Amino acid sequence: MARAAELDDLEDWVGRDPAGRSARAVEIEQDAAADGDAVSQMRARLIQADAAERSGELKAAAEAMWLINEWAHARGNRYLIARSHLLLGRTYRNLGDVAALLEHAVAAVEALEDTVPPRRRLPYVVKYADALTETGSIEAARERYRQAEELARHSTDIRDRMLVLNNHAYAESLAGEPERAWDVVRRMRATAAANNHRLDPNDLDTVASVQIALGHYDDAEQTILVAISGYPDGPQEADSLPEFLLTLATTRRMQGDLPNAQDTLNTCRDQCEAHGHGEILVRVMQEQAELYAAAGDFANAFAEHKRFHTAEKEVISAAREAQARSRQALFEVNEAREEAEQFREQARRDPLTGLRNRRYVDEQLPGMIEQAARTGAPLWAALLDLDHFKRVNDQCTHEVGDRVLIEVARLLIDAAPVGGFAARLGGEEFLLVVGGMDGEQVAGYLDRVRAGIAGHPWGPVTGELPVTVSIGADAAMPGSSQAELLAGADAQLYEAKRTGRDRVCVDAGAVERTRRVGSGRG
Numbered sequence: 001m002a003r004a005a006e007l008d009d010l011e012d013w014v015g016r017d018p019a020g021r022s023a024r025a026v027e028i029e030q031d032a033a034a035d036g037d038a039v040s041q042m043r044a045r046l047i048q049a050d051a052a053e054r055s056g057e058l059k060a061a062a063e064a065m066w067l068i069n070e071w072a073h074a075r076g077n078r079y080l081i082a083r084s085h086l087l088l089g090r091t092y093r094n095l096g097d098v099a100a101l102l103e104h105a106v107a108a109v110e111a112l113e114d115t116v117p118p119r120r121r122l123p124y125v126v127k128y129a130d131a132l133t134e135t136g137s138i139e140a141a142r143e144r145y146r147q148a149e150e151l152a153r154h155s156t157d158i159r160d161r162m163l164v165l166n167n168h169a170y171a172e173s174l175a176g177e178p179e180r181a182w183d184v185v186r187r188m189r190a191t192a193a194a195n196n197h198r199l200d201p202n203d204l205d206t207v208a209s210v211q212i213a214l215g216h217y218d219d220a221e222q223t224i225l226v227a228i229s230g231y232p233d234g235p236q237e238a239d240s241l242p243e244f245l246l247t248l249a250t251t252r253r254m255q256g257d258l259p260n261a262q263d264t265l266n267t268c269r270d271q272c273e274a275h276g277h278g279e280i281l282v283r284v285m286q287e288q289a290e291l292y293a294a295a296g297d298f299a300n301a302f303a304e305h306k307r308f309h310t311a312e313k314e315v316i317s318a319a320r321e322a323q324a325r326s327r328q329a330l331f332e333v334n335e336a337r338e339e340a341e342q343f344r345e346q347a348r349r350d351p352l353t354g355l356r357n358r359r360y361v362d363e364q365l366p367g368m369i370e371q372a373a374r375t376g377a378p379l380w381a382a383l384l385d386l387d388h389f390k391r392v393n394d395q396c397t398h399e400v401g402d403r404v405l406i407e408v409a410r411l412l413i414d415a416a417p418v419g420g421f422a423a424r425l426g427g428e429e430f431l432l433v434v435g436g437m438d439g440e441q442v443a444g445y446l447d448r449v450r451a452g453i454a455g456h457p458w459g460p461v462t463g464e465l466p467v468t469v470s471i472g473a474d475a476a477m478p479g480s481s482q483a484e485l486l487a488g489a490d491a492q493l494y495e496a497k498r499t500g501r502d503r504v505c506v507d508a509g510a511v512e513r514t515r516r517v518g519s520g521r522g
Contacts, residue, residue: 022051056275082111105131137351178213353409439511468502475510
């Protein structure tokens with residue numbers, strides 16, 4: 001019992017002293033092995049992996065977490081299943097895979113038993129709220145943060161309430177709601193003051209980010225400098241210091257202190273490259289472009305922005321690959337549990353548009369490809385990408401951009417044929433899976449989809465800006481994989497973009513193959 005209680009404490013606050021708590025976990029693991037206590041052994045190993053991830057050893061940490069996850073699945077240990085998914089979500093997020101963050105957050109909540117006390121449930125609900133925020137569903141996230149605040153009231157540790165309030169404030173800031181974020185910051189500061197609690201570096205980083213959003217750049221610089229000075233004593237998450245440095249560089253640029261801003265950004269870049277912080281490094285490129293522009297060096301600003309755009313695409317691509325690799329380990333919980341059923345459905349839906357998401361695609365499309373190979377019926381994958389969508393966000397607002405995505409999703413739902421489905425893969429990219437049509441039929445069908453989007457009355461939403469879509473399609477071949485099918489569709493999408501946009505390109509070889517199939521049946 002004493003061992004379990006100590007493991008609880010180590011799990012809760014690894015970030016306060018990663019090296020020290022990891023060393024203690026090694027000792028507990030050895031003692032547990034001597035006693036034949038395998039569960040405690042695995043919990044202790046997971047604490048060591050947690051500490052390693054916070055110290056920047058992301059790949060090694062992920063490998064250890066997966067091994068423990070597999071061990072827990074094999075033995076039906078739901079607590080370790082949940083705990084490993086919780087940590088895997090954070091690890092993959094730090095590797096730039098935000099989609100996997102949501103998958104693991106949902107899997108972690110699914111695995112928790114109803115008997116878990118509120119205080120132990122808290123970090124899982126917070127991480128789920130964080131994941132919803134980062135995948136663009138702030139309304140759903142707010143509800144989870146409210147639930148987390150209620151759970152935190154059961155704790156006597158003020159740090160639990162600070163965790164919830166800090167993450168909620170950051171979420172509102174990330175969603176472009178600085179006034180809402182500042183309201184949460186005020187509550188966080190008041191709660192800390194009432195309990196004689198000093199805000200830690202991560203809390204201060206959030207405060208600084210909100211101050212930047214409100215235009216209080218001098219205040220933000222002073223806040224983040226305090227956070228950086230306190231970093232060795234604060235929670236040691238692997239991405240904390242580069243995040244602080246990126247925030248500091250931004251505050252200095254906004255005040256016109258370009259030399260110091262550049263020095264700070266260089267240090268941040270070095271940290272990212274040394275420890276593999278892919279997602280942060282992409283934002284470093286974006287900030288570098290802003291710095292060049294602020295200095296009047298528009299040629300370098302343009303070149304850096306192009307590098308940023310390319311890197312952003314690469315991060316998204318890597319996230320998709322990681323998502324496919326991790327899918328096989330996700331745990332399916334009891335079908336009868338109503339709450340778990342809701343979580344499962346949410347995990348397979350894009351929170352913004354309600355369309356199926358990449359997880360659903362990864363689960364369903366391989367089986368559809370195999371069935372098409374057995375029956376000989378054509379199966380098509382069509383990738384759709386909104387043309388010049390960045391102009392909508394830039395010239396209108398991100399809220400208008402979201403409305404466009406939601407309306408396009410509605411049009412795709414209406415257009416999806418029986419036996420197929422529509423999905424959002426991320427950003428402005430969508431997927432239609434279509435079965436039973438030959439090449440000429442699918443080309444006509446997709447062109448009607450294209451025309452329906454282009455001809456939709458967009459004026460009340462985007463004003464003078466048109467909304468069009470480019471579409472690329474390919475058909476599955478016998479023995480082909482999901483990756484090969486989507487790669488073929490992506491090549492056709494590239495061709496549609498290259499030849500002028502607002503058009504459909506279908507693989508000529510696939511058209512010929514499906515024509516022969518149709519003729520053979522006749």
